[in-house]
Amino acid sequence: MxxxxxxxxxxxxxxxxxxxxxxxxxxxxxxxxxxxxxxxxxxxxxxxxxxxxxxxxxxxxxxxxxxxxxxxxxxxxxxxxxxxxxxxxxxxxxxxxxxxxxxxxxxxxxxxxxxxxxxxxxxxxxxxxxxxxxxxxxxxxxxxxxxxGKLISESVSYNERDDTIQYFKPISYTPNPVTASRTDSVKSIAETMTRRKIGSVIIQENQLPIGIITDKDLRSKIATGLFTIESNAEQIMSTPVITVRANGSVAETQLIMLQHHIGHLCVTTDGSSESEIMGIISEHDVVVAQANNPGVLVKQIKRAESALELKTVRDNLTKLIKNALSEDIPIAHICQIVGEINRAITTRAIELSIIKIGEHPPVPFAWLNIGSQGRKEQLLLTDQDNALVFEDVAEERYDIVQKYFLLLADNVTHVLNVVGYEFCPAGMMASNPLWCKSLKEWNAQYNTWIHSPAEKGILMCSIFFDYDFVYGDKVLVDAITANIFKNIKDNQIFFAYLGSDSLKNPPPLGFFRQFLVEKDGEHKNTFDVKSRGLMPLIDAARLLSLDREITDVNNTLSRFRELAALEPQNAAIYEACSDAFSVLLKFRTEEGFASGSGGRYLDLNKLTKLDKVKLKNAFHPIHDVQEILKTRFQLTYFT
Missing domain, CATH: 2.60.120.10 (Jelly Rolls)
Structure with missing residues (x-):
């Protein structure tokens, strides 16, 4: 049967x-x-x-x-x-x-x-x-x-270098572990473990590991009566000690533990038992190293049923960013991971908002992140910038269609606000009718910025050239991109005005290489790392990418990499700009976490001499790339 x-x-x-x-x-x-x-x-x-x-x-x-x-x-x-x-x-x-x-x-x-x-x-x-x-x-x-080995499964993937953020990063270990000699009594060792609240003691001879006693040894050999509590360490210690090097990865460490059926590894200077003891790794350390990984965060986002659940994910993302910074993970990798998680949060906010409205969108649409979100450089919880484009509709339907999308955008921006992203003070959000409109109107808006680039218009529009498709119908976004590049081609006036705007912040050093600090106001005597350091590089990368018709690359670091490949004669400058941007963004992010702010203003008095040197060295590429802008776009008369 x-x-x-x-x-x-x-x-x-x-x-x-x-x-x-x-x-x-x-x-x-x-x-x-x-x-x-x-x-x-x-x-x-x-x-x-x-x-x-x-x-x-x-x-x-x-x-x-x-x-x-x-x-x-x-x-x-x-x-x-x-x-x-x-x-x-x-x-x-x-x-x-x-x-x-x-x-x-x-x-x-x-x-x-x-x-x-x-x-x-x-x-x-x-x-x-x-x-x-x-x-x-x-x-x-x-x-x-x-x-x-990818960090994020399902629809999100990264290149293999990004694995360093998770299982292939170095495992943390406890330095200067408690040790004992082979002749010490088990009783004294057990008392030490109880007092120090630790689960193991390494038995050493001449600073070399010869054995280890763990809680498991005490349970299986002493509590069972196999040996007395007065026995020497040598009688019950586990030997030989399995040793590893200090920079082993999380995955490698766990694999060694599994292969040897043990829960502790001794860290030595060269990874062998013949070198000096440096630290100890427990199974608990491996488990902790796997917490808050990006793949789990994305899965949490997809299952979130409320704005508060999304906020919990974003709080955990902050912990991930802090840990990555402390481990010196390259800022480019951190930006990529955080950018995708931020995008996933926005996607879920849109899905929840559609469910709340109880009615499907009347026509295809696309949600765009703009500004720092669009560049995937928003590591801190700064304000939100976004826009929405919907399919062209007949004039008699326009008002009712726009009304739906304004309601949707209002819901989404309120969810993001609960998550921690403040409303944009300038109203650059999809809930504003100015930034929620049809494809035809968006193309007309870009054409106005491009063909009538008055100074006010340039200041307004530059942020909208840094956009990232998040949700909906990408065909609409591709149509905007095609329209932009069609209209800027050989448009000398547009590039001249945009170039002039890119030069508004020269390298921020005065005579004798002194930092140019804020002269008055709330932030007097602090250094504005955003306006004076990051923005000149962001503006230059944007302008040069538009000139070279680089599409679907909006991140500043990625733009400079693309430019270096396209212009070998300027590759050294662009690579230096990329390095400088990484340094400055890290300064801003660390300041933001330390002060609970947007990290924009640095108190130079709190910086070490080495940090000040790093900052100053990051300003040299600003001068060099701005010289390229002046020559290429004939900006002498604009400056």
Missing amino acids: KNSIAERIADFLKNHPPFCSLSLADLIVISKESQVLHLEKKQVLFNINDQPHPFFYIVKDGAVALSVVYDTEKVLIDECDEGDIVGLRPFFAKDAYLMTAEASEESLLYAIPIAIFKPYVFENAEVSSFLLESFASNTRNPYDKENK
């Missing part, structure tokens, strides 16, 4: 690794012993410190969140979707779970018996390799050529 439930389970498993490496006959055998598990939303599958189940699980429908408690806060580590495996720990370690697994929504899981499945792991190298790699790196599918 056929077992229809087993057949349905097998039919599902065969489409997902590692089960796809097994024969259908084997899958039927496994499925007959498997169970179907239904979880209500918020129902816990297992908790931290629970003893391992005799099953591991694969998500059939719904989602399961994995979390830890860190500094008394619940921290989401990952969310497992359809086809993802949950609870692999019993395969590789016999101690308790390190995370809590809880249904994010109503979910259906298949529980696979470990005893039944384990023989297939040993017999099939592909299965065992998949499980080990997946568990070590937290990569949902390490065999996926498209998404292997």
Whole structure:
């Protein structure tokens, strides 16, 4: 008699690794012993410190969140979707779970018996390799050529260099760990561990690691009566000590722990047991390193049902940015990750707003982020700048169509305000009728800016040349882009006025290389890093990119890279501009976090001598690139 439930389970498993490496006959055998598990939303599958189940699980429908408690806060580590495996720990370690697994929504899981499945792991190298790699790196599918090791799954992807922000960044370790000698008593070591609230002590001889005693050793060897509390460290220590170098990655560290079935690694100067002890890494350190990763944040965004839930994600993003800065992750990588997460937040805000209105958009439309959001350079919670374009409609329908989109935009901007993005003081938002209009009107607006570039118009329009498509119909945005480049081609007056505006902030150093600071007002004697440092580079990159017809590249760093490739004769200047922009943006971001502000004004008295030198060196490329602007666009008479 056929077992229809087993057949349905097998039919599902065969489409997902590692089960796809097994024969259908084997899958039927496994499925007959498997169970179907239904979880209500918020129902816990297992908790931290629970003893391992005799099953591991694969998500059939719904989602399961994995979390830890860190500094008394619940921290989401990952969310497992359809086809993802949950609870692999019993395969590789016999101690308790390190995370809590809880249904994010109503979910259906298949529980696979470990005893039944384990023989297939040993017999099939592909299965065992998949499980080990997946568990070590937290990569949902390490065999996926498209998404292997990517930080953000589904619709968001990055190049491999961005992996440094997550699992391939150096693991943090605890320096100067507590040590003891081989002749010290276990009692004294246990008392030290209790007093210092630590889970391990390294046994050393001449500063070299010869063993380690952990909580596990005390439980398994002392509490069981195998040895007395008066025994020497040498009698119960685990040896040899597994040692690693200081700059090992998160994934590499976890893989070593899994391979040796241990929870602690000793860090030494050269990574061997023959060199001096530097620190210790615990399994807890690995878990913490995986918290607040971008992939989890994007999954949280997609499931958010309110503005407050999106705010929680943005708060966690702030932690990610701070951690990345402290680890010296390149600012370009941080901008790319943050830009995509900001875009995902806006996308979800639009989706929630459409649901709230209860009516689908009457015609196709596109939402644009502009300014720093459009350039993906908004690392701090500064004000929002956005716009909306909708498909051309008959005149008699225009008012009612625009009314819908103004209502939509008003909802979206209010959601973003709750998230933490202040309303634009100048009203440059899609909720303003000036910036919410049809394609025909947008093209007419750009044509006015381009062909009648009075000074006021240039000041107003420059921000609108930094736009990023976020949501809707990209065809509308492409039409605007095509119209712009058609109208600026060989338009000397436009480039002259825009160029003149780009030169309004010369290099910010006076005589004797003194910083030009604010002379009066609220920010007297501070340095305006935005206007005097960042904006000259942003303006130059924008102008030169428009001149060279560089499309779909709006980030300042990316623009300078494109320019360097197109103009080898100026490559050194453009590369220097890119480096300078990175330095200045990092200064602004760190100041913003330190002062709880937009980071625009720096108190020079609080900077070290080295920081002041870095700032001054970042100003040289401003002079050089502005000389290129003056020559190329014949700006002598405008300056």
